[in-house]
Amino acid sequence: MQIILHFFNEKMKKMKYQVTIKNIQTIEELSTYWSTEDYVNLLALYGFPDAKSRNNKELRALLSMALSDYEPNEAAAILLTYKLSEELTEGQIEQISNDMLLDKICEEYPVIKLHAPLFHCNQLLHHAYNGKFPNAKAVILKCKITAEENNILTKEQFLKTLNNGLTEGNLIKRLFEEPMTTAAEFPDADGIVWELNTSDNENYEMITSEYWLDRSDLIASEYEGEVMEEA
Structure with a gap:
């Protein structure tokens, strides 16, 4: 057993990171998600095919009006089909x-x-139908992460650096304890982290659901993060 453990330890390395939480912001929508092309295509699906000359603000207002001609569940089905027909069945x-x-x-x-x-999709419908759909929220987390090796972090590595700064009750820590604290693969990180952006490999902006992370989950603004990786 000792030989096996020794071999395992030789195959693993612990990367240390200095993490500074700069800001966490709760939002209801990402204004950049829906493109002009999306609005034009959706308006055509909802019966307004001639809207190409309008700006995004006008297109969004027109789309809300178009949605009102449909029952909420019917409007939702059209929107989901447009966005997720390759991922979901009709049923x-x-x-x-x-x-x-x-x-x-x-x-x-x-x-x-x-x-x-x-x-x-939910938030577009929530605002168009004045709250008939539940209101969900997302968060934007901004932080500085530094290490001896100044390599850009993957979504998986980024989440692991957060582990030491989160409460024990945080949902990511509770559901994914093994991948968050070991070198185990963490494929769900790509779904938990919606966007991860950096311009200098130190200052990061991460977008995720409030379901996974909110302000109350953070127990420290500065701490040492650890990521276990294969040597």
């Missing part, structure tokens, strides 16, 4: 379009990689 879309009127499906759906697109 799944019908089920979700009804369920999302009652629950935050964008937080509860078992396929984590679909949480982000479901969130964006």
Whole structure:
């Protein structure tokens, strides 16, 4: 057993990072998610095919008006089909379009990689129907992460650096204890972290669901993060 453990330790290395949390902000929508092309395409699907000359603000207002001609679940089904027809079956879309009127499906759906697109669909519908759909929220976390090796972090590595600065009750820590604290693969990191951006490999901006992380989950603004990796 000692020989096996010794071999395992030789194959692993612990990378240390200095983490400084700069800001965490709660948002209801990402203004950059839906493109002009999306609005034009959706308006055509909802019966307004001649809207190409309008700006995004006008297109969004017109889309809200177009949605009102449909029952909420019908509008949701059209939107989900447009965005997720390659990921979901017709039956799944019908089920979700009804369920999302009652629950935050964008937080509860078992396929984590679909949480982000479901969130964006949910919020468009929430605002168009004046709250008939539950209001979900996202967070933008800004932090500085430094290490001896100034390499850009993957989504998986980024989440692992957060571990030591999160409460024990944080959902990521509770559901993914092994990948957060060992070198185990963490494929769900790509679904948990919606966007991860950096211009200098030190200052990061991460977008995720409030379901996974909010201000109360942070127990320290500065700490040492650790990431276990294969040597």
